[in-house]
Amino acid sequence: MADTREADPERRAPAKKGLHGWKAAGAVFGCGTLAAFGVFGVIVGVLSLFINSLSSGISTEGDPGDLPGEGIGAPRSSLEEGQMNVCEDNLDELTTITAMRQDSGENYVDTADPSQIDLDGALRVVKDECLWQITPEGNSAPWDFYFSYEAVIDAEAGENRNDIASGRFEELKSELPGTVEDIESVVESPFGGDSYSVYGAGESGQSLYVALLRTRSAVYSIHFEGRGEQAAVQVSEGIFLNEARKISNFLKKGFEYWIPGDGE
Incomplete structure:
Protein backbone atom coordinates (compact mmCIF):
# COMPACT_ATOMS: atom_id res chain seq x y z
CA MET A 1 0.00 0.00 0.00
CA ALA A 2 1.35 2.77 -1.31
CA ASP A 3 -2.11 15.47 6.65
CA THR A 4 -9.19 26.86 12.68
CA ARG A 5 -12.17 32.02 15.49
CA GLU A 6 -12.81 35.51 16.48
CA ALA A 7 -16.25 37.08 16.57
CA ASP A 8 -17.34 38.67 13.28
CA PRO A 9 -17.79 42.44 13.78
CA GLU A 10 -20.57 42.49 11.17
CA ARG A 11 -22.59 40.07 13.29
CA ARG A 12 -22.24 42.34 16.34
CA ALA A 13 -23.49 45.44 14.47
CA PRO A 14 -27.19 44.44 14.27
CA ALA A 15 -27.24 43.67 18.01
CA LYS A 16 -25.91 47.17 18.74
CA LYS A 17 -28.58 48.74 16.55
CA GLY A 18 -31.22 46.68 18.28
CA LEU A 19 -30.11 47.94 21.69
CA HIS A 20 -30.37 51.50 20.57
CA GLY A 21 -33.83 50.77 19.16
CA TRP A 22 -35.04 49.37 22.49
CA LYS A 23 -33.82 52.54 24.29
CA ALA A 24 -35.58 54.73 21.74
CA ALA A 25 -38.77 52.73 22.13
CA GLY A 26 -38.69 53.21 25.93
CA ALA A 27 -38.39 56.98 25.51
CA VAL A 28 -41.26 57.16 23.02
CA PHE A 29 -43.51 54.99 25.21
CA GLY A 30 -43.91 57.84 27.75
CA CYS A 31 -45.18 60.14 24.99
CA GLY A 32 -47.77 57.87 23.47
CA THR A 33 -48.76 54.22 23.32
CA LEU A 34 -49.33 54.18 19.57
CA ALA A 35 -45.90 55.66 18.88
CA ALA A 36 -44.27 53.06 21.11
CA PHE A 37 -46.00 50.20 19.32
CA GLY A 38 -44.88 51.69 16.03
CA VAL A 39 -41.25 51.63 17.12
CA PHE A 40 -41.63 48.09 18.43
CA GLY A 41 -43.01 46.99 15.07
CA VAL A 42 -39.99 48.40 13.26
CA ILE A 43 -37.64 46.66 15.68
CA VAL A 44 -39.40 43.31 15.26
CA GLY A 45 -39.21 43.68 11.50
CA VAL A 46 -35.48 44.43 11.58
CA LEU A 47 -34.81 41.52 13.93
CA SER A 48 -36.84 39.18 11.70
CA LEU A 49 -34.82 40.20 8.64
CA PHE A 50 -31.60 39.69 10.60
CA ILE A 51 -32.59 36.21 11.78
CA ASN A 52 -33.80 35.22 8.30
CA SER A 53 -30.53 36.36 6.76
CA LEU A 54 -28.60 34.19 9.21
CA SER A 55 -30.84 31.22 8.51
CA SER A 56 -30.46 31.58 4.76
CA GLY A 57 -26.71 31.21 5.18
CA ILE A 58 -27.13 27.73 6.65
CA SER A 59 -27.67 25.19 3.89
CA THR A 60 -29.98 22.30 4.66
CA GLU A 61 -29.76 20.81 1.19
CA GLY A 62 -27.98 17.60 0.42
CA ASP A 63 -27.34 14.37 2.23
CA PRO A 64 -24.42 14.41 4.72
CA GLY A 65 -23.38 11.15 3.12
CA ASP A 66 -22.49 13.09 -0.02
CA LEU A 67 -19.98 15.31 1.74
CA PRO A 68 -16.38 14.28 1.11
CA GLY A 69 -14.61 15.72 4.12
CA GLU A 70 -15.57 18.72 6.21
CA GLY A 71 -18.68 19.29 8.33
CA ILE A 72 -19.85 15.70 8.21
CA GLY A 73 -20.63 15.09 11.88
CA ALA A 74 -20.76 11.76 13.67
Missing part, protein backbone atom coordinates in the same frame (compact mmCIF):
# COMPACT_ATOMS: atom_id res chain seq x y z
CA PRO A 75 -19.96 8.41 12.03
CA ARG A 76 -22.75 6.85 9.99
CA SER A 77 -24.59 3.80 11.34
CA SER A 78 -24.06 1.58 8.29
CA LEU A 79 -22.31 1.46 4.93
CA GLU A 80 -23.89 -0.03 1.83
CA GLU A 81 -21.75 -1.96 -0.61
CA GLY A 82 -19.88 0.36 -2.97
CA GLN A 83 -20.89 3.48 -1.04
CA MET A 84 -17.39 4.42 0.10
CA ASN A 85 -15.05 4.96 -2.84
CA VAL A 86 -12.33 7.39 -1.81
CA CYS A 87 -10.42 7.48 -5.11
CA GLU A 88 -13.56 7.97 -7.19
CA ASP A 89 -15.67 10.26 -4.99
CA ASN A 90 -13.43 12.00 -2.47
CA LEU A 91 -9.95 12.89 -3.66
CA ASP A 92 -11.40 14.47 -6.80
CA GLU A 93 -13.39 16.86 -4.53
CA LEU A 94 -10.34 18.00 -2.57
CA THR A 95 -9.97 21.62 -3.73
CA THR A 96 -6.84 22.36 -1.67
CA ILE A 97 -4.71 20.32 -4.06
CA THR A 98 -4.40 20.38 -7.85
CA ALA A 99 -4.49 16.80 -9.07
CA MET A 100 -5.61 14.80 -12.09
CA ARG A 101 -6.32 11.10 -11.94
CA GLN A 102 -4.22 8.87 -14.19
CA ASP A 103 -5.58 5.34 -13.61
CA SER A 104 -8.88 3.81 -14.77
CA GLY A 105 -10.23 2.76 -11.36
CA GLU A 106 -9.88 -0.98 -11.83
CA ASN A 107 -8.40 -1.62 -8.38
CA TYR A 108 -11.45 -0.77 -6.25
CA VAL A 109 -12.70 -3.60 -4.03
CA ASP A 110 -15.57 -3.71 -1.51
CA THR A 111 -15.76 -7.30 -0.40
CA ALA A 112 -16.89 -9.71 2.27
CA ASP A 113 -15.32 -12.62 0.37
CA PRO A 114 -12.79 -14.34 2.68
CA SER A 115 -10.63 -15.26 -0.30
CA GLN A 116 -10.05 -11.54 -1.01
CA ILE A 117 -9.41 -10.52 2.61
CA ASP A 118 -5.96 -11.09 4.06
CA LEU A 119 -6.59 -9.41 7.43
CA ASP A 120 -7.20 -11.81 10.29
CA GLY A 121 -10.52 -11.09 12.00
CA ALA A 122 -11.90 -8.88 9.22
CA LEU A 123 -15.22 -9.83 7.58
CA ARG A 124 -15.58 -6.92 5.14
CA VAL A 125 -12.90 -4.66 3.70
CA VAL A 126 -12.99 -1.70 1.30
CA LYS A 127 -9.70 -1.05 -0.45
CA ASP A 128 -8.30 0.70 -3.49
CA GLU A 129 -5.17 2.15 -5.01
CA CYS A 130 -5.04 4.96 -7.54
CA LEU A 131 -2.53 7.15 -9.37
CA TRP A 132 -2.71 10.93 -9.73
CA GLN A 133 -0.61 13.70 -11.21
CA ILE A 134 -0.38 16.46 -8.62
CA THR A 135 0.94 20.00 -9.10
CA PRO A 136 2.10 21.34 -5.73
CA GLU A 137 1.34 24.83 -4.49
CA GLY A 138 3.84 27.35 -5.88
CA ASN A 139 5.61 24.76 -8.01
CA SER A 140 4.97 24.17 -11.72
CA ALA A 141 6.73 20.81 -11.75
CA PRO A 142 4.17 18.00 -11.21
CA TRP A 143 4.68 14.84 -9.16
CA ASP A 144 3.24 11.36 -9.28
CA PHE A 145 0.86 10.79 -6.38
CA TYR A 146 0.13 7.18 -5.53
CA PHE A 147 -2.68 6.69 -3.03
CA SER A 148 -3.93 3.47 -1.46
CA TYR A 149 -6.09 2.47 1.50
CA GLU A 150 -7.64 -0.47 3.32
CA ALA A 151 -10.67 0.07 5.58
CA VAL A 152 -12.06 -2.67 7.82
CA ILE A 153 -15.85 -2.24 7.78
CA ASP A 154 -16.97 -5.42 9.56
CA ALA A 155 -15.11 -7.79 11.86
CA GLU A 156 -15.69 -11.19 13.41
CA ALA A 157 -17.52 -11.41 16.73
CA GLY A 158 -15.20 -10.39 19.55
CA GLU A 159 -12.77 -8.65 17.20
CA ASN A 160 -12.10 -4.90 17.24
CA ARG A 161 -11.82 -3.24 13.83
CA ASN A 162 -9.45 -0.55 15.07
CA ASP A 163 -7.13 -3.19 16.51
CA ILE A 164 -7.10 -5.05 13.20
CA ALA A 165 -6.22 -1.81 11.36
CA SER A 166 -3.57 -0.98 13.96
CA GLY A 167 -1.89 -4.35 13.34
CA ARG A 168 -1.99 -3.70 9.60
CA PHE A 169 -0.46 -0.26 10.14
CA GLU A 170 2.46 -1.76 12.05
CA GLU A 171 2.99 -4.40 9.37
CA LEU A 172 3.12 -1.85 6.56
CA LYS A 173 5.21 0.53 8.65
CA SER A 174 7.96 -2.08 8.93
CA GLU A 175 8.01 -2.41 5.14
CA LEU A 176 7.97 1.31 4.35
CA PRO A 177 11.73 2.06 4.50
CA GLY A 178 12.26 -0.53 1.79
CA THR A 179 10.29 1.63 -0.67
CA VAL A 180 12.93 4.39 -0.58
CA GLU A 181 16.34 3.71 -2.11
CA ASP A 182 18.30 6.45 -0.34
CA ILE A 183 16.63 7.44 2.95
CA GLU A 184 17.30 10.96 4.24
CA SER A 185 14.61 11.23 6.91
CA VAL A 186 12.29 9.01 8.90
CA VAL A 187 9.62 10.68 11.08
CA GLU A 188 7.42 9.05 13.69
CA SER A 189 3.90 10.47 13.94
CA PRO A 190 4.30 13.45 11.53
CA PHE A 191 0.51 13.86 11.42
CA GLY A 192 -0.19 12.78 15.00
CA GLY A 193 -1.53 9.42 16.16
CA ASP A 194 -0.60 6.43 14.05
CA SER A 195 1.41 8.02 11.26
CA TYR A 196 4.90 7.53 9.86
CA SER A 197 6.85 8.99 6.96
CA VAL A 198 10.01 8.32 4.98
CA TYR A 199 11.77 10.85 2.72
CA GLY A 200 14.67 10.38 0.35
CA ALA A 201 15.39 9.34 -3.22
CA GLY A 202 14.11 6.57 -5.47
CA GLU A 203 16.03 4.21 -7.75
CA SER A 204 16.37 6.87 -10.46
CA GLY A 205 17.42 9.57 -8.02
CA GLN A 206 13.98 11.21 -7.95
CA SER A 207 12.82 12.86 -4.73
CA LEU A 208 10.42 10.57 -2.93
CA TYR A 209 8.13 10.87 0.10
CA VAL A 210 5.88 8.18 1.54
CA ALA A 211 3.53 8.64 4.51
CA LEU A 212 1.48 5.92 6.18
CA LEU A 213 -1.50 6.84 8.38
CA ARG A 214 -4.32 5.21 10.31
CA THR A 215 -7.72 6.78 11.05
CA ARG A 216 -10.06 4.50 13.01
CA SER A 217 -10.11 1.20 11.11
CA ALA A 218 -8.63 2.60 7.88
CA VAL A 219 -4.94 2.51 6.95
CA TYR A 220 -3.81 4.59 3.99
CA SER A 221 -0.66 5.65 2.18
CA ILE A 222 0.31 8.93 0.49
CA HIS A 223 3.25 8.48 -1.89
CA PHE A 224 4.81 11.41 -3.81
CA GLU A 225 7.70 11.34 -6.25
CA GLY A 226 9.13 13.40 -9.10
CA ARG A 227 7.97 12.42 -12.57
CA GLY A 228 9.22 12.49 -16.18
CA GLU A 229 11.85 15.10 -16.99
CA GLN A 230 11.18 16.77 -13.65
CA ALA A 231 12.25 13.68 -11.69
CA ALA A 232 15.77 15.06 -11.30
CA VAL A 233 14.46 18.26 -9.66
CA GLN A 234 15.11 18.11 -5.92
CA VAL A 235 11.93 18.50 -3.85
CA SER A 236 12.33 19.28 -0.17
CA GLU A 237 10.69 17.20 2.52
CA GLY A 238 8.80 20.30 3.72
CA ILE A 239 7.11 20.81 0.34
CA PHE A 240 6.06 17.18 0.23
CA LEU A 241 4.80 17.40 3.81
CA ASN A 242 2.71 20.50 3.04
CA GLU A 243 0.73 18.72 0.32
CA ALA A 244 0.45 15.51 2.32
CA ARG A 245 -0.99 17.42 5.29
CA LYS A 246 -3.79 18.86 3.13
CA ILE A 247 -4.74 15.37 2.04
CA SER A 248 -4.46 13.77 5.46
CA ASN A 249 -6.54 16.48 7.18
CA PHE A 250 -9.26 15.98 4.59
CA LEU A 251 -9.23 12.19 4.66
CA LYS A 252 -9.21 12.01 8.46
CA LYS A 253 -12.64 13.68 8.54
CA GLY A 254 -13.85 11.47 5.71
CA PHE A 255 -12.82 8.15 7.22
CA GLU A 256 -14.19 9.17 10.62
CA TYR A 257 -17.59 9.60 8.97
CA TRP A 258 -17.69 6.87 6.36
CA ILE A 259 -16.65 4.02 8.62
CA PRO A 260 -19.74 2.96 10.64
CA GLY A 261 -19.68 3.81 14.33
CA ASP A 262 -20.62 0.42 15.76
CA GLY A 263 -18.32 -2.53 16.35
CA GLU A 264 -15.15 -0.59 17.20
Whole structure:
Protein backbone atom coordinates (compact mmCIF):
# COMPACT_ATOMS: atom_id res chain seq x y z
CA MET A 1 0.00 0.00 0.00
CA ALA A 2 1.35 2.77 -1.31
CA ASP A 3 -2.11 15.47 6.65
CA THR A 4 -9.19 26.86 12.68
CA ARG A 5 -12.17 32.02 15.49
CA GLU A 6 -12.81 35.51 16.48
CA ALA A 7 -16.25 37.08 16.57
CA ASP A 8 -17.34 38.67 13.28
CA PRO A 9 -17.79 42.44 13.78
CA GLU A 10 -20.57 42.49 11.17
CA ARG A 11 -22.59 40.07 13.29
CA ARG A 12 -22.24 42.34 16.34
CA ALA A 13 -23.49 45.44 14.47
CA PRO A 14 -27.19 44.44 14.27
CA ALA A 15 -27.24 43.67 18.01
CA LYS A 16 -25.91 47.17 18.74
CA LYS A 17 -28.58 48.74 16.55
CA GLY A 18 -31.22 46.68 18.28
CA LEU A 19 -30.11 47.94 21.69
CA HIS A 20 -30.37 51.50 20.57
CA GLY A 21 -33.83 50.77 19.16
CA TRP A 22 -35.04 49.37 22.49
CA LYS A 23 -33.82 52.54 24.29
CA ALA A 24 -35.58 54.73 21.74
CA ALA A 25 -38.77 52.73 22.13
CA GLY A 26 -38.69 53.21 25.93
CA ALA A 27 -38.39 56.98 25.51
CA VAL A 28 -41.26 57.16 23.02
CA PHE A 29 -43.51 54.99 25.21
CA GLY A 30 -43.91 57.84 27.75
CA CYS A 31 -45.18 60.14 24.99
CA GLY A 32 -47.77 57.87 23.47
CA THR A 33 -48.76 54.22 23.32
CA LEU A 34 -49.33 54.18 19.57
CA ALA A 35 -45.90 55.66 18.88
CA ALA A 36 -44.27 53.06 21.11
CA PHE A 37 -46.00 50.20 19.32
CA GLY A 38 -44.88 51.69 16.03
CA VAL A 39 -41.25 51.63 17.12
CA PHE A 40 -41.63 48.09 18.43
CA GLY A 41 -43.01 46.99 15.07
CA VAL A 42 -39.99 48.40 13.26
CA ILE A 43 -37.64 46.66 15.68
CA VAL A 44 -39.40 43.31 15.26
CA GLY A 45 -39.21 43.68 11.50
CA VAL A 46 -35.48 44.43 11.58
CA LEU A 47 -34.81 41.52 13.93
CA SER A 48 -36.84 39.18 11.70
CA LEU A 49 -34.82 40.20 8.64
CA PHE A 50 -31.60 39.69 10.60
CA ILE A 51 -32.59 36.21 11.78
CA ASN A 52 -33.80 35.22 8.30
CA SER A 53 -30.53 36.36 6.76
CA LEU A 54 -28.60 34.19 9.21
CA SER A 55 -30.84 31.22 8.51
CA SER A 56 -30.46 31.58 4.76
CA GLY A 57 -26.71 31.21 5.18
CA ILE A 58 -27.13 27.73 6.65
CA SER A 59 -27.67 25.19 3.89
CA THR A 60 -29.98 22.30 4.66
CA GLU A 61 -29.76 20.81 1.19
CA GLY A 62 -27.98 17.60 0.42
CA ASP A 63 -27.34 14.37 2.23
CA PRO A 64 -24.42 14.41 4.72
CA GLY A 65 -23.38 11.15 3.12
CA ASP A 66 -22.49 13.09 -0.02
CA LEU A 67 -19.98 15.31 1.74
CA PRO A 68 -16.38 14.28 1.11
CA GLY A 69 -14.61 15.72 4.12
CA GLU A 70 -15.57 18.72 6.21
CA GLY A 71 -18.68 19.29 8.33
CA ILE A 72 -19.85 15.70 8.21
CA GLY A 73 -20.63 15.09 11.88
CA ALA A 74 -20.76 11.76 13.67
CA PRO A 75 -19.96 8.41 12.03
CA ARG A 76 -22.75 6.85 9.99
CA SER A 77 -24.59 3.80 11.34
CA SER A 78 -24.06 1.58 8.29
CA LEU A 79 -22.31 1.46 4.93
CA GLU A 80 -23.89 -0.03 1.83
CA GLU A 81 -21.75 -1.96 -0.61
CA GLY A 82 -19.88 0.36 -2.97
CA GLN A 83 -20.89 3.48 -1.04
CA MET A 84 -17.39 4.42 0.10
CA ASN A 85 -15.05 4.96 -2.84
CA VAL A 86 -12.33 7.39 -1.81
CA CYS A 87 -10.42 7.48 -5.11
CA GLU A 88 -13.56 7.97 -7.19
CA ASP A 89 -15.67 10.26 -4.99
CA ASN A 90 -13.43 12.00 -2.47
CA LEU A 91 -9.95 12.89 -3.66
CA ASP A 92 -11.40 14.47 -6.80
CA GLU A 93 -13.39 16.86 -4.53
CA LEU A 94 -10.34 18.00 -2.57
CA THR A 95 -9.97 21.62 -3.73
CA THR A 96 -6.84 22.36 -1.67
CA ILE A 97 -4.71 20.32 -4.06
CA THR A 98 -4.40 20.38 -7.85
CA ALA A 99 -4.49 16.80 -9.07
CA MET A 100 -5.61 14.80 -12.09
CA ARG A 101 -6.32 11.10 -11.94
CA GLN A 102 -4.22 8.87 -14.19
CA ASP A 103 -5.58 5.34 -13.61
CA SER A 104 -8.88 3.81 -14.77
CA GLY A 105 -10.23 2.76 -11.36
CA GLU A 106 -9.88 -0.98 -11.83
CA ASN A 107 -8.40 -1.62 -8.38
CA TYR A 108 -11.45 -0.77 -6.25
CA VAL A 109 -12.70 -3.60 -4.03
CA ASP A 110 -15.57 -3.71 -1.51
CA THR A 111 -15.76 -7.30 -0.40
CA ALA A 112 -16.89 -9.71 2.27
CA ASP A 113 -15.32 -12.62 0.37
CA PRO A 114 -12.79 -14.34 2.68
CA SER A 115 -10.63 -15.26 -0.30
CA GLN A 116 -10.05 -11.54 -1.01
CA ILE A 117 -9.41 -10.52 2.61
CA ASP A 118 -5.96 -11.09 4.06
CA LEU A 119 -6.59 -9.41 7.43
CA ASP A 120 -7.20 -11.81 10.29
CA GLY A 121 -10.52 -11.09 12.00
CA ALA A 122 -11.90 -8.88 9.22
CA LEU A 123 -15.22 -9.83 7.58
CA ARG A 124 -15.58 -6.92 5.14
CA VAL A 125 -12.90 -4.66 3.70
CA VAL A 126 -12.99 -1.70 1.30
CA LYS A 127 -9.70 -1.05 -0.45
CA ASP A 128 -8.30 0.70 -3.49
CA GLU A 129 -5.17 2.15 -5.01
CA CYS A 130 -5.04 4.96 -7.54
CA LEU A 131 -2.53 7.15 -9.37
CA TRP A 132 -2.71 10.93 -9.73
CA GLN A 133 -0.61 13.70 -11.21
CA ILE A 134 -0.38 16.46 -8.62
CA THR A 135 0.94 20.00 -9.10
CA PRO A 136 2.10 21.34 -5.73
CA GLU A 137 1.34 24.83 -4.49
CA GLY A 138 3.84 27.35 -5.88
CA ASN A 139 5.61 24.76 -8.01
CA SER A 140 4.97 24.17 -11.72
CA ALA A 141 6.73 20.81 -11.75
CA PRO A 142 4.17 18.00 -11.21
CA TRP A 143 4.68 14.84 -9.16
CA ASP A 144 3.24 11.36 -9.28
CA PHE A 145 0.86 10.79 -6.38
CA TYR A 146 0.13 7.18 -5.53
CA PHE A 147 -2.68 6.69 -3.03
CA SER A 148 -3.93 3.47 -1.46
CA TYR A 149 -6.09 2.47 1.50
CA GLU A 150 -7.64 -0.47 3.32
CA ALA A 151 -10.67 0.07 5.58
CA VAL A 152 -12.06 -2.67 7.82
CA ILE A 153 -15.85 -2.24 7.78
CA ASP A 154 -16.97 -5.42 9.56
CA ALA A 155 -15.11 -7.79 11.86
CA GLU A 156 -15.69 -11.19 13.41
CA ALA A 157 -17.52 -11.41 16.73
CA GLY A 158 -15.20 -10.39 19.55
CA GLU A 159 -12.77 -8.65 17.20
CA ASN A 160 -12.10 -4.90 17.24
CA ARG A 161 -11.82 -3.24 13.83
CA ASN A 162 -9.45 -0.55 15.07
CA ASP A 163 -7.13 -3.19 16.51
CA ILE A 164 -7.10 -5.05 13.20
CA ALA A 165 -6.22 -1.81 11.36
CA SER A 166 -3.57 -0.98 13.96
CA GLY A 167 -1.89 -4.35 13.34
CA ARG A 168 -1.99 -3.70 9.60
CA PHE A 169 -0.46 -0.26 10.14
CA GLU A 170 2.46 -1.76 12.05
CA GLU A 171 2.99 -4.40 9.37
CA LEU A 172 3.12 -1.85 6.56
CA LYS A 173 5.21 0.53 8.65
CA SER A 174 7.96 -2.08 8.93
CA GLU A 175 8.01 -2.41 5.14
CA LEU A 176 7.97 1.31 4.35
CA PRO A 177 11.73 2.06 4.50
CA GLY A 178 12.26 -0.53 1.79
CA THR A 179 10.29 1.63 -0.67
CA VAL A 180 12.93 4.39 -0.58
CA GLU A 181 16.34 3.71 -2.11
CA ASP A 182 18.30 6.45 -0.34
CA ILE A 183 16.63 7.44 2.95
CA GLU A 184 17.30 10.96 4.24
CA SER A 185 14.61 11.23 6.91
CA VAL A 186 12.29 9.01 8.90
CA VAL A 187 9.62 10.68 11.08
CA GLU A 188 7.42 9.05 13.69
CA SER A 189 3.90 10.47 13.94
CA PRO A 190 4.30 13.45 11.53
CA PHE A 191 0.51 13.86 11.42
CA GLY A 192 -0.19 12.78 15.00
CA GLY A 193 -1.53 9.42 16.16
CA ASP A 194 -0.60 6.43 14.05
CA SER A 195 1.41 8.02 11.26
CA TYR A 196 4.90 7.53 9.86
CA SER A 197 6.85 8.99 6.96
CA VAL A 198 10.01 8.32 4.98
CA TYR A 199 11.77 10.85 2.72
CA GLY A 200 14.67 10.38 0.35
CA ALA A 201 15.39 9.34 -3.22
CA GLY A 202 14.11 6.57 -5.47
CA GLU A 203 16.03 4.21 -7.75
CA SER A 204 16.37 6.87 -10.46
CA GLY A 205 17.42 9.57 -8.02
CA GLN A 206 13.98 11.21 -7.95
CA SER A 207 12.82 12.86 -4.73
CA LEU A 208 10.42 10.57 -2.93
CA TYR A 209 8.13 10.87 0.10
CA VAL A 210 5.88 8.18 1.54
CA ALA A 211 3.53 8.64 4.51
CA LEU A 212 1.48 5.92 6.18
CA LEU A 213 -1.50 6.84 8.38
CA ARG A 214 -4.32 5.21 10.31
CA THR A 215 -7.72 6.78 11.05
CA ARG A 216 -10.06 4.50 13.01
CA SER A 217 -10.11 1.20 11.11
CA ALA A 218 -8.63 2.60 7.88
CA VAL A 219 -4.94 2.51 6.95
CA TYR A 220 -3.81 4.59 3.99
CA SER A 221 -0.66 5.65 2.18
CA ILE A 222 0.31 8.93 0.49
CA HIS A 223 3.25 8.48 -1.89
CA PHE A 224 4.81 11.41 -3.81
CA GLU A 225 7.70 11.34 -6.25
CA GLY A 226 9.13 13.40 -9.10
CA ARG A 227 7.97 12.42 -12.57
CA GLY A 228 9.22 12.49 -16.18
CA GLU A 229 11.85 15.10 -16.99
CA GLN A 230 11.18 16.77 -13.65
CA ALA A 231 12.25 13.68 -11.69
CA ALA A 232 15.77 15.06 -11.30
CA VAL A 233 14.46 18.26 -9.66
CA GLN A 234 15.11 18.11 -5.92
CA VAL A 235 11.93 18.50 -3.85
CA SER A 236 12.33 19.28 -0.17
CA GLU A 237 10.69 17.20 2.52
CA GLY A 238 8.80 20.30 3.72
CA ILE A 239 7.11 20.81 0.34
CA PHE A 240 6.06 17.18 0.23
CA LEU A 241 4.80 17.40 3.81
CA ASN A 242 2.71 20.50 3.04
CA GLU A 243 0.73 18.72 0.32
CA ALA A 244 0.45 15.51 2.32
CA ARG A 245 -0.99 17.42 5.29
CA LYS A 246 -3.79 18.86 3.13
CA ILE A 247 -4.74 15.37 2.04
CA SER A 248 -4.46 13.77 5.46
CA ASN A 249 -6.54 16.48 7.18
CA PHE A 250 -9.26 15.98 4.59
CA LEU A 251 -9.23 12.19 4.66
CA LYS A 252 -9.21 12.01 8.46
CA LYS A 253 -12.64 13.68 8.54
CA GLY A 254 -13.85 11.47 5.71
CA PHE A 255 -12.82 8.15 7.22
CA GLU A 256 -14.19 9.17 10.62
CA TYR A 257 -17.59 9.60 8.97
CA TRP A 258 -17.69 6.87 6.36
CA ILE A 259 -16.65 4.02 8.62
CA PRO A 260 -19.74 2.96 10.64
CA GLY A 261 -19.68 3.81 14.33
CA ASP A 262 -20.62 0.42 15.76
CA GLY A 263 -18.32 -2.53 16.35
CA GLU A 264 -15.15 -0.59 17.20
